[in-house]
Amino acid sequence: xxxxxxxxxxxxxxxxxxxxxxxxxxxxxxxxxxxxxxxxxxxxxxxxxxxxxxxxxxxxxxxxxxxxxxxxxxxxxxxxxxxxxxxxxxxxxxxxxxxxxxxxxxxxxxxxxxxxxxxxxxxxxxxxxxxxxxxxxxxxxxxxxxxxxxxxxxxxxxxxxxxxxxxxxxxxxxxxxxxxxxxxxxxxxxxxxxxxxxxxxxxxxxxxxxxxxxxxxxxxxxxxxxxxxxxxxxxxxxxxxxxxxxxxxxxxxxxxxxxxxxxxxxxxxxxxxxxxxxxxxxxxxxxxxxxxxxxxxxxxxxxxxxxxxxxxxxxxxxxxxxxxxxxxxxxxxxxxxxxxxxxxxxxxxxxxxxxxxxxxxxxxxxxxxxxxxxxxxxxxxxxxxxxxxxxxxxxxxxxxxxxxxxxxxxxxxxxxxxxxxxxxxxxxxxxxxxxxxxxxxxxxxxxxxxxxxxxxxxxxxxxxxxxxxxxxxxxxxxxxxxxxxxxxxxxxxxxxxxxxxxxxxxxxxxxxxxxxxx
Amino acid sequence: xxxxxxxxxxxxxxxxxxxxxxxxxxxxxxxxxxxxxxxxxxxxxxxxxxxxxxxxxxxxxxxxxxxxxxxxxxxxxxxxxxxxxxxxxxxxxxxxxxxxxxxxxxxxxxxxxxxxxxxxxxxxxxxxxxxxxxxxxxxxxxxxxxxxxxxxxxxxxxxxxxxxxxxxxxxxxxxxxxxxxxxxxxxxxxxxxxxxxxxxxxxxxxxxxxxxxxxxxxxxxxxxxxxxxxxxxxxxxxxxxxxxxxxxxxxxxxxxxxxxxxxxxxxxxxxxxxxxxxxxxxxxxxxxxxxxxxxxxxxxxxxxxxxxxxxxxxxxxxxxxxxxxxxxxxxxxxxxxxxxxxxxxxxxxxxxxx
Numbered sequence: 001x002x003x004x005x006x007x008x009x010x011x012x013x014x015x016x017x018x019x020x021x022x023x024x025x026x027x028x029x030x031x032x033x034x035x036x037x038x039x040x041x042x043x044x045x046x047x048x049x050x051x052x053x054x055x056x057x058x059x060x061x062x063x064x065x066x067x068x069x070x071x072x073x074x075x076x077x078x079x080x081x082x083x084x085x086x087x088x089x090x091x092x093x094x095x096x097x098x099x100x101x102x103x104x105x106x107x108x109x110x111x112x113x114x115x116x117x118x119x120x121x122x123x124x125x126x127x128x129x130x131x132x133x134x135x136x137x138x139x140x141x142x143x144x145x146x147x148x149x150x151x152x153x154x155x156x157x158x159x160x161x162x163x164x165x166x167x168x169x170x171x172x173x174x175x176x177x178x179x180x181x182x183x184x185x186x187x188x189x190x191x192x193x194x195x196x197x198x199x200x201x202x203x204x205x206x207x208x209x210x211x212x213x214x215x216x217x218x219x220x221x222x223x224x225x226x227x228x229x230x231x232x233x234x235x236x237x238x239x240x241x242x243x244x245x246x247x248x249x250x251x252x253x254x255x256x257x258x259x260x261x262x263x264x265x266x267x268x269x270x271x272x273x274x275x276x277x278x279x280x281x282x283x284x285x286x287x288x289x290x291x292x293x294x295x296x297x298x299x300x301x302x303x304x305x306x307x308x309x310x311x312x313x314x315x316x317x318x319x320x321x322x323x324x325x326x327x328x329x330x331x332x333x334x335x336x337x338x339x340x341x342x343x344x345x346x347x348x349x350x351x352x353x354x355x356x357x358x359x360x361x362x363x364x365x366x367x368x369x370x371x372x373x374x375x376x377x378x379x380x381x382x383x384x385x386x387x388x389x390x391x392x393x394x395x396x397x398x399x400x401x402x403x404x405x406x407x408x409x410x411x412x413x414x415x416x417x418x419x420x421x422x423x424x425x426x427x428x429x430x431x432x433x434x435x436x437x438x439x440x441x442x443x444x445x446x447x448x449x450x451x452x453x454x455x456x457x458x459x460x461x462x463x464x465x466x467x468x469x470x471x472x473x474x475x476x477x478x479x480x481x482x483x484x485x486x487x488x489x490x491x492x493x494x495x496x497x498x499x500x501x502x503x504x505x506x507x508x509x510x511x512x513x514x515x516x517x518x
Numbered sequence: 519x520x521x522x523x524x525x526x527x528x529x530x531x532x533x534x535x536x537x538x539x540x541x542x543x544x545x546x547x548x549x550x551x552x553x554x555x556x557x558x559x560x561x562x563x564x565x566x567x568x569x570x571x572x573x574x575x576x577x578x579x580x581x582x583x584x585x586x587x588x589x590x591x592x593x594x595x596x597x598x599x600x601x602x603x604x605x606x607x608x609x610x611x612x613x614x615x616x617x618x619x620x621x622x623x624x625x626x627x628x629x630x631x632x633x634x635x636x637x638x639x640x641x642x643x644x645x646x647x648x649x650x651x652x653x654x655x656x657x658x659x660x661x662x663x664x665x666x667x668x669x670x671x672x673x674x675x676x677x678x679x680x681x682x683x684x685x686x687x688x689x690x691x692x693x694x695x696x697x698x699x700x701x702x703x704x705x706x707x708x709x710x711x712x713x714x715x716x717x718x719x720x721x722x723x724x725x726x727x728x729x730x731x732x733x734x735x736x737x738x739x740x741x742x743x744x745x746x747x748x749x750x751x752x753x754x755x756x757x758x759x760x761x762x763x764x765x766x767x768x769x770x771x772x773x774x775x776x777x778x779x780x781x782x783x784x785x786x787x788x789x790x791x792x793x794x795x796x797x798x799x800x801x802x803x804x805x806x807x808x809x810x811x812x813x814x815x816x817x818x819x820x821x822x823x824x825x826x827x828x829x830x831x832x833x834x835x836x837x838x839x840x841x842x843x844x845x846x847x848x849x850x851x852x853x854x855x856x857x858x859x860x861x862x863x864x865x866x867x868x869x870x871x872x
């Protein structure tokens with residue numbers, strides 16, 4: 001084994017040990033507890049179970065399709081168009097991602113009172129459009145424009161040039177984004193409960209009910225095993241599909257590839273605007289709701305709510321949120337970047353190994369927060385440290401997904417050339433990979449930060465009472481009677497949006513000044 | 519093919535340093551957190567495991583800790599169901615010394631699994647014993663939080679319709695499409711309401727009652743938040759339906775716009791107990807005494823929207839008229855609930871949602 005291979009193996013150990021300790025062990029323990037008593041076959045052979053699987057996969061696939069279709073025009077505009085307001089657009093589209101599910105659930109119930117499945121699909125897509133726009137936009141911005149221009153010059157229609165030149169180049173990013181969105185939608189919990197009016201059940205809601213309400217651990221474990229199996233199947237299919245598509249691209253500076261749209265491109269811009277309007281409707285509804293009683297809700301944010309609903313003033317929870325998100329993002333960046341480097345390198349030769357690590361990193365996104373949470377409880381105890389760890393589990397795969405397509409698209413010959421010229425592996429990484437992918441790294445950190453800010457599932461499960469995060473505080477305010485609590489909840493949502501916007505703006509600044517433009 | 523990105527070596531070094539620093543901070547952050555939280559003084563520390571609704575007047579709580587010399591760490595663990603599940607899963611290595619918040623619907627599970635140890639607090643004689651589950655002295659009532667129908671009084675005055683008063687009224691066609699309830703499978707007040715209808719109509723009569731309720735246009739939401747704050751007309755959401763399943767204690771928050779129907783209440787009692795295998799059972803007992811003390815009991819109404827279990831504790835002024843304690847709520851024996859709830863909920867689902 002060469003020194004280089006050893007080094008890679010060493011790097012790979014960091015994410016593997018983390019995953020093993022903070023994911024595989026707890027999940028295996030809780031499943032083991034449930035499966036010990038048998039009864040799994042009953043669950044697996046029940047028609048009810050398979051209806052659950054069908055609905056879970058079906059609604060997630062539909063939501064993923066909607067999110068991809070809606071996200072593509074935005075990705076195009078972000079990547080290819082030099083128009084005023086691009087910075088604002090980049091910031092606005094991430095806002096939905098941080099909104100607490102309970103608030104979005106209420107907003108969609110107000111917009112589509114008898115929505116049922118349609119509103120579940122739309123709400124899940126609403127949350128995830130940003131994943132598509134940012135992941136795909138990230139790679140698209142760096143793909144060479146001249147290839148498609150050549151195709152056009154040779155007589156290809158705009159559509160033909162897109163499908164035969166652009167699409168193959170950005171397909172890995174689309175696949176990546178779709179996989180992430182699918183997992184988010186398949187495990188979405190609050191939205192399904194609220195909008196399904198409890199009539200529509202998914203594996204996720206059923207695992208929760210069986211574990212918490214009915215204490216049917218064998219049943220819950222059987223469903224969790226199914227969930228893991230389904231997630232693995234989707235990821236493996238995704239990996240196989242990606243394998244055939246990923247090719248080295250001549251990456252370009254994004255300023256070189258963006259320009260003012262011409263002709264038919266305006267149609268795509270118009271589509272993007274339409275999507276943006278769609279995304280902003282619930283957001284504006286929330287802002288309006290927060291102001292329905294004047295500014296009382298906002299003024300009350302300095303306090304703890306009607307009859308001290310919160311244990312600390314609402315404003316203080318902002319600080320908790322920022323602190324927890326910073327911890328989680330740093331941890332996830334360390335894990336995510338290490339993993340992405342390993343994955344981009346291991347690809348040649350030991351492909352299967354690399355893909356196994358890739359899939360392993362994604363699995364936590366598709367496994368029930370209830371399973372993970374109870375698993376933590378019986379293995380790691382109730383240590384406060386768990387919040388950033390649990391958040392890092394969710395963010396790491398997102399970082400890998402954002403950075404990896406760019407790293408993989410780097411032409412290997414560049415690295416070889418650097419090596420030939422005498423650079424050691426670290427230097428090669430610095431001069432080639434970091435130089436080309438630095439911008440994506442910062443973008444990934446920014447997105448990870450936003451996800452951590454809005455993360456609710458694991459946090460509400462593990463957060464300490466004296467340090468609630470802003471989403472946890474919103475959840476608490478909205479689940480109490482009283483006009484003031486309600487107004488405060490909506491005002492706190494707007495505050496969360498503002499904090500998110502501010503965080504994204506700061507990180508975007510960092511991206512252009514510190515890392516340099518590429 | 520070659521890269522067009524040319525840059526100065528100095529810039530690269532700076533970038534490298536920044537990245538290195540970021541990684542270092544990450545490692546430090548992880549390290550710090552891992553070592554944090556373990557350096558507690560073992561001698562007089564008690565961990566109180568609660569549900570998420572735990573709330574206490576800061577001054578009262580601090581004063582108790584100061585005078586008793588016991589440091590109490592509060593650890594909320596989800597709703598009553600999640601709390602009970604966690605206690606059962608960790609019974610061989612308990613996550614605290616005493617637990618508060620296991621309610622009458624989940625108590626049988628916890629008792630059956632041997633989660634709690636016997637402790638008969640002297641304070642329990644001051645009223646909490648009224649709500650005892652059995653004679654083993656393992657769980658002591660701390661508070662009562664009855665689930666009742668709430669109505670939007672203004673809505674009924676405006677329509678010139680008398681507000682309903684009983685379960686039976688709800689199937690009256692005059693009240694068609696006016697009621698919103700929560701799903702008993704996903705919501706604790708929803709389950710309490712179902713149990714209330716079973717208590718009122720009997721184990722053989724409730725299915726028929728719900729069939730009529732469904733025919734009379736009952737709306738079922740998954741949780742309290744959407745039912746109360748969005749579909750109910752008496753709350754800030756100003757929804758379309760003037761009758762909702764909520765708590766006896768909800769009206770004081772709505773400034774006289776709503777009232778609870780006291781003949782439609784189901785009693786929910788919240789209990790506390792010292793955990794079997796607690797590290798510090800002695801101090802845990804003192805904390806349980808504190809939960810039952812006059813001082814703690816007199817602030818539960820304001821802090822947690824529940825009624826004190828202790829007798830003779832005054833309610834806040836705003837509650838005396840808007841939210842008196844229901845005097846004859848329905849209640850089913852805990853073991854009967856435990857034995858039948860899954861089956862009842864399944865039957866309910868088939869009936870109402872099938």
